[in-house]
């Protein structure tokens with residue numbers, strides 16, 4: 001990847017201190033619902049106490065950790081590791097890097113399989129193995145963990161050198177809870193991280209959070225309170241499926257930015273700005289297209305010559321997935 005003068009300098013993130021095959025035992029420190037109201041989805045904010053393991057103090061906000069469900073899968077093999085973004089800042093929930101957290105959504109689906117006679121009712125219920133196991137744990141229960149994972153989706157070494165647009169869908173909010181805590185709230189008194197913290201970051205920070213329904217907003221009150229307390233932080237919520245005055249679905253996070261391009265343009269055009277997008281696989285397609293269509297792809301995207309002559313609004317999803325790459329100023333974590 002080409003390095004540009006305004007690329008962020010990222011800290012050296014530690015990775016794979018503990019491998020999934022040798023996962024260590026941690027304990028559930030907390031488990032609380034983090035949706036805004038009654039919702040069709042179930043999402044929990046889960047604290048994990050790493051005390052006494054080699055993972056203590058190793059995580060940076062934005063990284064993820066592995067969870068290994070004990071026992072064997074349907075094929076008699078050990079369960080594969082699942083990754084979860086940490087929702088805590090680098091100093092952890094406790095200020096000492098001992099308690100990390102995540103934002104775990106129970107996977108609940110009906111998936112038909114006509115070739116499987118055990119599913120003859122045509123609408124079998126699929127309960128995701130790890131997310132439901134993790135959400136079922138209570139405080140004090142043991143959990144096998146590994147990590148840290150990922151080194152690029154982290155805040156720059158000097159946060160004040162940049163402005164930020166954070167784009168989240170659903171549990172993609174997790175890393176931004178940690179990052180925004182670090183940028184605006186900071187480590188508590190007594191934390192060894194406190195001396196290194198230079199106070200609330202004064203950069204421009206925009207968080208765009210997209211969910212299907214208003215009740216699916218995560219950590220909503222916390223973000224609202226921060227937006228009230230810090231004039232440089234703006235919290236945008238984008239609801240895609242609630243009834244609109246006109247027929248059809250409401251906007252997704254990238255539509256929101258695209259339709260308010262004149263509002264976002266000065267920020268996006270600034271070479272200080274970094275974009276972080278986290279959430280459902282595929283969300284990057286809309287983000288890349290919106291940026292390029294507005295003529296703002298320059299610092300954030302590398303476009304393959306094969307499609308360079310095509311107007312970005314005409315790019316197909318396949319072309320964007322194969323022929324557009326983010327630069328160091330556009331960080332992606334999609335799953």
Ligand SMILES: Cc1cc2nc3c(=O)[nH]c(=O)nc-3n(C[C@H](O)[C@H](O)[C@H](O)COP(=O)(O)OP(=O)(O)OC[C@H]3O[C@@H](n4cnc5c(N)ncnc54)[C@H](O)[C@@H]3O)c2cc1C
Pocket residue numbers: 064082083084085086102103104105106107109111126127128129130131132171172174333334335
């Ligand atoms: C970097 C990264 C970060 C992540 N961060 C988060 C996070 O912060 N929060 C979060 O909630 N998730 C996160 N995830 C996703 C997480 O890792 C898991 O993939 C998710 O929780 C589902 O795992 P599961 O074991 O519950 O579901 P699984 O059991 O693995 O099932 C997953 C899917 O497989 C299919 N499937 C499963 N069983 C069957 C079956 N019997 N028949 C047909 N289809 C089936 C279904 O489509 C199902 O939805 C992240 C993933 C990555 C890669």
